[in-house]
Amino acid sequence: MCGIVGYIGEKEALPILMDKLRMLTYRGYDSAGIAVSENGHFYVEKCKGKVEELEARLDLEKAHGHVGIGHTRWATHGPPSTRNAHPHLDCSGRIAVVQNGIVENFWELKQELIAKGHEFRSDTDTEVIAHLIEEYYDGNITTAVALAMQRMVGSMAVLVVHKDEEDRIVAAKMDSPPLIIGLGRGENHIASDIPALLHYTNKIYVLEDGEIATVTKDDVIITRYRESTTPQRLYDRRVIVVDWSPEVAQKGGYEHFMLKEMHEQPQTVTDTLLGRVPEDSRLPIEIPELNITPDDVRRVERLTFVACGTAYHAGVIAKYAFEQILRIPVNVDVGSEFRYRQPILGKNEWVIAISQSGETADTIASMREGKEQGARVLAITNVVGSSVARLADGVLYTRAGPEVAVASTKAFIGQIVGVYLLLLYMAQYRHLSPSAQQVVRELRQGLWRSARDIERVLETADKTRAIAERIAEKPVAFFIGRNMDEPLAREGALKLKEISYIHAQGYPAGELKHGTLALLESGVPVVALATQSSVYDKMVSNMQEVLARDAWCIGIVPEGDERVTQLLGEENVLTIPRSNDYLHVLPAAVQVQLIAYYAARALGRDIDQPRNLAKSVTVE
Template identity: 40%
Template structure:
């Protein structure tokens, strides 16, 4: 969940590394640092906080040298302290390492290294790596050889970049189960967790595979396999569509990405008919179909399951990403696994997919990021076509996932073209939902932002939207919020309703309307403040969030948008940064 960046070339490296870190700061923003080599000396500068704050304190951009590595951290092992910030060094302060991932056996390694006289200055798992490399280099091995030996002792996941003052013109890059990309341009080479970290002029990339090592040196790069044999790897074009990460005048990425959703209807619907038809046939033929996903992607999968059941008449199971691998004994070659992950890097999802694939299951991935780990593991890949999503709280990619599932469901009845037309025709409805509600929800948020508890209720296909709406609020405002089936409110949760408690009711004019309204009336009788998301006004509402009338299967695509806006405005009203909520990161690459 951390972001790492490396650069080797003729320019000053620090400004390039700093800008790269800015573009992957969504992966972690507890602390950050840069290590450089200049005149044969290793220099490390790091601190806690966001990058801009650290720059003001430490002048990261002013560090001197043409080779260096950088890191922005999401804390996993050890608290948010300067000592725990990356880069980490060895005893002699000649080796520096940045790392994304988790080392499962770091306690054993740390004990062994301490007994040999190594001194540690942090609580992190990462710090064992430079000390391991130090020990291997003492055997007169090169930095590459020492790094290879060091990582052979590591259990867990890692993407690492290493520099050493004894070999001042090299960066060693290595990975296992965590993404790492090499960027190539004229006389310059880059390494990063994500191609977003590369300057716009970088047009070629190479993805490292598990166990591989890259040596970046003087603007060139060489690749080695796990056995230490030099190998050739094909360069791929770096998609320039993934360079559009500017705020374009908006204060926060989250608002920009919410307001982009009318356009997402068009881009996400630009799909390959043959691919969808083929996947639809696989789903229909499979003895069992399992969705696996986490967080927002799991709520999208709940909607997808409903659509596939309602339209395609196929019942599917949904497993949380972190739980799926415990149930792989029930998976076989007659199973289709639909793995859903915005980043394609979600560690929990990837672990389950690995095990399912090992027993013969067919894997379909639904991802936003091309060339992701999950995509590589899949027989078929559906791209969301949403472009970069920088805000930690998913918005437009959730809509993209709903669109993909709608198209897949109708592909099961040979109606792909009609479904695409229907989705594209929804553009004005999505635009109107934003236009009608954005400013009103800003005002409402100022009245609600001090409330301690919110409850979101709905029935049927809308229940997943209630859950996603609650997730958005607690992610970025730190307010307790709970989404639940409306019929469950009276089975315990109603005891928590006090006068003025906000209850958000998702009650469009569909088959769930009357029963959901009845549950809202029950809550109102206990003093709840009823906020209704509906295309029908009703006197029981204390506040009405108006949405357009659409087909019942399309309501999730419009009801979610005002809930995203409400969460955003409440967070801003509280003076919080919705793009970088505390304790969270965009790509969850640890289990």
């Protein structure tokens, strides 16, 4: 969603703000703006369009100051336009505000403020914040922001500067949007995501729900605006040290971040396993941050995975694996639907949230529902200190590093490995059949090899590219699969439509007869995943159904497959290294990612920042 940045220190603020905004462009946005303050004067510039367009408009002779805030907007209230871009000012022009999130009661507040004489210049909910702070301002900007936050309802992260108090930025957070304070020497930084801070510091505070921070160049004072408007340091605030390098968030010579991140997937597998899964199979798997005991594992009766988008597909893969191997009943819920279906949770049930960013609003709401019902709540996430990680009773970090492209790739691979890690840990303390024990042994040994399997798919992508470029010529595509290939079919369709804008749908292959066959005609591409041995014969039958309608069937199969190759023709078959069914999902996921990437590339799409999409969805 929106990106917000701030700087206060001894250096010129503008270059630092612009650098941070460029680091946040991956989140998806439609306009940008900055406000810099010096000697009681604001320099404000904003525009519809990209950060580069904002940069071209800057008047470097006027844009001086050692304190400032900036913003990239993803439109919610009011269309993308210069007048709706942030920062927004109050009537006096002395207060500037940027916000990530939504003020749900903005209409009521706006009518109240208009009745008091305030004049509005935009269609946004954010401008209400500036006028509300103006209404409460009495010489102390922190107090005014605290009082304004108490009046608002919604989910938001806010930065505020005042012309008369240039020695501070006030930051406040309500509910889910992230707000990170980076700690420096003689300067402090603020951003809505960690990558924007990595060039300046790796020591951060993460602002919690209901907190307000007064940030000066030498200090950060945090209090709770819901309890007090008097700044009072919270001495239990923990400094988090981030171990990502700034270089990880750069393209490194690749044409797109998405391509770079796909090539980082073997390292994601290895990093997520290191220190947790000893290569000596006689040694136990240990994941202390999960905060679960062997007795907890023995007592659990049901698991519920909650997630959105790509992470949801990782949850469905988890359902197949946990039920087949551990024989534990598993539900998988879309985060935006979970709490509205009024779920019934038991005391021996775990709710497991999966989220790349750790800030997905619907997933966070699902976790809170689980806690309210007394379930143990765990998280699988990529971001240390994120809202999901802090809310959970235990967490498993996927160690994928910062993911910049909007379409998730390496985070998805990390989530699958994380799911398998949780399964392997639990398998140590559950009673398993001899056949299940053998599967667990194969999975544990094979996970290390899967990094090389992914590398082989990436190294032999020429054939995938050729097929993808043909798919790019079509207006529609279908992906089908069974068993653990079914969520991969959905993921492949999601990736293709996300970045190429081709209408794509993923289906359980057995559902072809129940309507989808009506859409198949000559030349329509159908990607059929057949990596699961237990349903291989069924998938071959489904491919024959596709061919009978004169559609174009592309198979994804393990190496050495002869039956599908003979049926479809070698030119229409993509292979993955042969392993076992559970491990096949990792290289197969990479094949569908490559199809999406090369189709979008052939069409000249904005692959890293597809239209209308945001990296981190922090509001419902």
